[in-house]
C-alpha cells in the first residue's frame with residue numbers, strides 16, 4: 135500500500151500541482167483547502183506526512199495553529215511547512231513547534247520529492263519491516279495434504295480476495311492462526327499488518343485500551359491494535375474470551391468501521407478485515423450468555439473448521455519431516471531420517487495438543503538427542519509420552535503377562551491392529567497392505583477380535599486418505 139500524504143493549502147492550483155508531482159512518484163494524496171477539513175482528514179485516517187501552508191486564507195486557524203493541533207493529536211506525524219517569500223521567520227518558528235522541515239514557494243519538484251522522501255522514511259521503514267515480518271511469518275507454510283487440510287486451503291483461497299469475515303473453529307494448537315495468516319498473505323491486504331489479539335492474555339480491564347487505544351485531552355497517548363491493523367487483518371484469537379462490554383464495542387466497529395479511543399471523542403475510521411477463532415462451542419457460549427449472538431452472526435460470515443490432528447493422521451509424516459528439518463537446521467545438521475518405527479509411534483499417538491504439541495515433541499527430541507545420532511531418529515529417541523498414552527492402556531504389559539497365551543496373543547493383535555488402523559486413519563486397504571494381509575483377511579480378523587463395527591467408527595471405516 136502506498137504512503138499517504140495530506141496536502142493542505144488554500145490555493146487549489148498549488149494543491150493540484152503538488153498532488154500531481156507526488157502521485158507520479160507513487161504516493162497517495164489527499165488534499166484540504168482549510169484548517170477544519172485538514173484536521174477532519176487527519177482524524178479520519180492518519181496520513182504518513184502532512185504538507186502544510188503557513189497562510190490559510192479564510193480558515194479559522196492559520197498554519198501554525200493547525201500545526202499545534204496536529205502535534206497535540208499525533209505527536210509523531212511529520213509535517214513539512216510551505217512558506218512564501220517573506221515569511222521565513224514563521225517557517226523557522228514552525229520547526230521550533232514540531233515541523234520537520236520547510237520548503238519555500240515556488241519550489242522545484244526535485245527538492246519537494248527529496249524532503250518528502252526524507253520525512254516519510256520512518257513510515258516507509260516501518261512498512262518494509264512489517265512486510266519482512268509478514269514474509270517471514272508466512273514462511274510457516276500450512277503443511278499437510280490430507281483431504282480436510284486441502285479443503286481448508288481451498289476455502290482460504292476462494293475467499294482471500296473478498297473482504298469476508300472468517301470464523302475459524304478448532305482445538306488449541308490445531309493451526310487456526312497459521313490458517314488466518316495464510317488467508318492474509320493471499321489477500322490484497324498482504325502489504326499491511328496482520329495483528330493478532332490474544333483475548334485470553336489481555337486482562338478484561340485493559341481490553342478496550344489495547345484494542346481501541348488511548349487518548350487524553352484530545353491527544354493520542356497510545357494507538358490501539360485496531361489502528362495498527364488499518365488496511366490489514368485483525369485476528370481475534372479465542373474470541374469468546376473477550377469481555378461482554380468489549381463484545382458490544384467490537385460489534386459497533388464491525389458495523390461502522392469506526393471507533394472512539396478510550397478517553398477520546400473523535401471517530402477514528404479504519405479499514406480492517408476481522409478473522410476470529412475459537413476452540414469452544416460458541417453456540418453453547420451464547421446459550422450460557424457469555425457470548426453475544428449478534429456478534430456471532432457478524433463474525434461468522436464464512437465458517438471454517440480445522441480438524442484435530444488425530445482426525446487427519448495422514449498429515450503427521452509431512453509435519454514430522456517439516457519440524458525435524460527445521461530444528462535440525464537450527465542445530466546446523468542436515469534433516470534427519472525418521473525410522474519407520476518412530477514414524478509409526480508418532481502417527482499412532484493421540485496428540486491432545488495437536489500440531490503445537492507435535493512441534494514441541496520434535497524440538498525436544500532434536501535437543502535431547504546425542505549429536506551423532508541425529509542423522510536417524512529411532513523410536514527410543516522419542517519422549518516417553520508418545521508411548522504411554524498411545525493405546526490408552528498403560529498397564530498393558532502386566533495384563534499380557536498374567537494372561538494365557540491365546541488371550542495374550544489376541545490382546546496383542548487387537549492393540550497392534552488398533553494402532554495400525556489409527557495410523558492409516560481407518561483406511562483398511564492401506565492398513566492391510568502395510569501389515570501384509572489381504573484386505574478380506576483383515577476384515578475377518580477384525581471381526582474375530584470383536585473389532586468390526588467397533589466403538590471408534592474409524593477402526594473399520596475406509597477413511598479419507
Ligand SMILES: Nc1ncnc2c1ncn2[C@@H]1O[C@H](COP(=O)(O)OP(=O)(O)OP(=O)(O)O)[C@@H](O)[C@H]1O
Nearest residue numbers: 275276277278305306307308309310311312489490
Ligand atoms: N498446518 C501446519 N503447518 C505447519 N505448522 C503448523 C500447522 N498447524 C499448526 N502449526 C504449528 O503449530 C503451532 C500452533 O498453531 P496455531 O497457533 O496456528 O494454532 P491455534 O489453533 O491458533 O492454537 P491456539 O488457539 O492455541 O493459539 C504454530 O506455531 C505452528 O508452528
